[in-house]
Amino acid sequence: MTSATLRVERLSPAKRADYLAFFDHERGAAFSDNPGWARCYCQFYRTARAIDWKASTGVQNRAAASASVACGEAEGYLAKAGDETVGWLHAAPRHKLPHAFERLGVDPTPLDLPPQDAAVIVCFVIAPAWRRRGVASALLDGALADLAARGIAFVDAFPFKAGDSTSAADHYHGPASLFASRGFEPVAQTGDLTVVRKHLAPETRCQTPSRSEDRNGV
Numbered sequence: 527m528t529s530a531t532l533r534v535e536r537l538s539p540a541k542r543a544d545y546l547a548f549f550d551h552e553r554g555a556a557f558s559d560n561p562g563w564a565r566c567y568c569q570f571y572r573t574a575r576a577i578d579w580k581a582s583t584g585v586q587n588r589a590a591a592s593a594s595v596a597c598g599e600a601e602g603y604l605a606k607a608g609d610e611t612v613g614w615l616h617a618a619p620r621h622k623l624p625h626a627f628e629r630l631g632v633d634p635t636p637l638d639l640p641p642q643d644a645a646v647i648v649c650f651v652i653a654p655a656w657r658r659r660g661v662a663s664a665l666l667d668g669a670l671a672d673l674a675a676r677g678i679a680f681v682d683a684f685p686f687k688a689g690d691s692t693s694a695a696d697h698y699h700g701p702a703s704l705f706a707s708r709g710f711e712p713v714a715q716t717g718d719l720t721v722v723r724k725h726l727a728p729e730t731r732c733q734t735p736s737r738s739e740d741r742n743g744v
């Protein structure tokens with residue numbers, strides 16, 4: 527629980543229906559203001575660049591998302607208000623998103639640890655009616671606490687250089703100001719985005735007996 531009204535929950539196979547309902551075109555909240563992106567089901571950064579993303583349909587991406595959630599391969603965090611899913615943060619250990627850097631067009635950041643000990647954040651989607659109410663902030667705080675407790679040493683994120691834009695879509699990797707406020711620091715730049723990193727405090731890491739332990743609540 528991160529506030530009086532919001533809960534942040536780690537994605538798990540049991541939450542597959544919630545995930546799909548949030549993203550389902552025409553019914554789900556996620557893309558109710560942006561149907562052009564509704565076919566994604568947050569599969570873009572899970573898809574190898576050799577695959578023609580433009581050719582993949584919503585039906586195909588939904589099936590891929592459903593399967594990857596069902597088998598526990600997909601990771602991320604859902605924001606819930608009561609029974610309603612109001613937001614999604616795609617954050618995962620690096621080995622779970624092996625195509626992310628290639629898709630981002632970013633050289634993989636230095637890694638002196640096994641890939642399962644570092645994480646990346648590649649996407650946020652907050653239901654339009656819930657934007658500017660702290661949902662992305664709650665998701666990031668919940669994810670960082672959970673990743674730290676699982677023994678993750680650092681998290682990389684990729685905010686766009688969106689300038690003065692206040693377009694919600696221009697900040698879909700997460701607003702730069704949000705990461706800065708949580709102590710992320712720049713480690714690399716491309717023309718379009720800044721790579722930022724946060725080291726997770728050792729005292730908050732390794733509190734669980736085993737990092738492979740499945741802990742779905744945050």
Ligand SMILES: CC(C)(COP(=O)(O)OP(=O)(O)OC[C@H]1O[C@@H](n2cnc3c(N)ncnc32)[C@H](O)[C@@H]1OP(=O)(O)O)[C@@H](O)C(=O)NCCC(=O)NCCS
Pocket residue numbers: 560563566649650651652653656657658659660661662663664691692693694695697698700701703704707
């Ligand atoms: C960008 C987005 C994630 C922000 O979520 P949110 O819940 O409204 O964010 P919060 O209320 O927690 O605000 C966090 C910070 O981001 C800033 N912020 C939020 N929306 C912003 C916007 N549209 N433009 C600039 N900054 C923004 C806030 O001012 C706040 O800054 P602060 O920490 O300095 O105070 C949300 O608008 C969204 O989901 N956009 C659509 C993303 C999308 O299209 N995803 C699909 C990709 S396929």
